[in-house]
Amino acid sequence: MKNKIVIAVLALMLVPLSGWAQSDIFEKYSDNTDVTYVSIKPKMFQMIANMGINVDDPEAEAYMDMVKSITSFKTIVTANKTIAGDISKWVTSRSNTLEELMEVKDEGTDVKFYVKEGKDADHVKELLIFVNGVDRMLKNQGVDVSKETGEIETIVVSLTGDIDLKQISKLTDKMSIPGGKHLEKKH
Numbered sequence: 001m002k003n004k005i006v007i008a009v010l011a012l013m014l015v016p017l018s019g020w021a022q023s024d025i026f027e028k029y030s031d032n033t034d035v036t037y038v039s040i041k042p043k044m045f046q047m048i049a050n051m052g053i054n055v056d057d058p059e060a061e062a063y064m065d066m067v068k069s070i071t072s073f074k075t076i077v078t079a080n081k082t083i084a085g086d087i088s089k090w091v092t093s094r095s096n097t098l099e100e101l102m103e104v105k106d107e108g109t110d111v112k113f114y115v116k117e118g119k120d121a122d123h124v125k126e127l128l129i130f131v132n133g134v135d136r137m138l139k140n141q142g143v144d145v146s147k148e149t150g151e152i153e154t155i156v157v158s159l160t161g162d163i164d165l166k167q168i169s170k171l172t173d174k175m176s177i178p179g180g181k182h183l184e185k186k187h
Contacts, residue, residue: 025090025156026074034080040073066167072160079151084132087156091130098128109133115165122165129157 029035048067078084091112098114105111110133116126134152 025087026076026158028086029076029078029083032083034078034083036075036077038073038075042071045070045073062164062167066164069162069164070159072158075155075157077152077155079153081153084154087130087154088132091128091156094128098126118162124163124165125160127157127159127163129155129159131155 026037026039030037030039045067048064076087078087091114095112095114098116101113101115103110103112109131112130114126114128114130115124118124132154134155
């Protein structure tokens with residue numbers, strides 16, 4: 001009887017862990033043909049950092065330091081409204097453990113930046129960027145999305161590591177993430 005109780009308690013303890021593992025939106029959609037999925041591993045960041053950028057350029061050196069500090073980069077891009085809704089729900093659930101840094105609404109696009117605190121006010125352990133309505137913004141700018149980029153409804157980006165918020169606006173600008181320019185103003 002004691003063994004059954006121990007097994008039942010262990011099973012109950014494992015349920016939240018298995019639910020957490022299944023709730024990772026990136027794993028859930030990594031093989032889905034309706035999304036573009038990118039996951040960059042730490043080794044790639046090390047290779048980028050070792051490419052021999054001109055260290056006499058302070059801006060390039062700061063950028064390389066930031067790249068070295070990233071341990072994970074994952075993104076999903078989709079035009080599928082059902083998947084976009086699922087991503088939105090996941091971001092809402094994740095926002096309970098993160099702090100909303102800012103929200104930008106512009107041209108029908110909603111951009112939210114969430115962070116998990118790091119070692120000081122200038123650094124975060126995680127940066128989550130959620131962009132919804134990308135296609136509307138592009139159409140408002142006169143871009144024929146069907147020819148240029150294809151339909152894009154939602155983008156979610158997760159960066160983890162020792163991320164310097166002073167440098168992240170430069171990265172979001174290089175990635176052309178809507179609202180990235182506002183990060184520099186925020187910080």
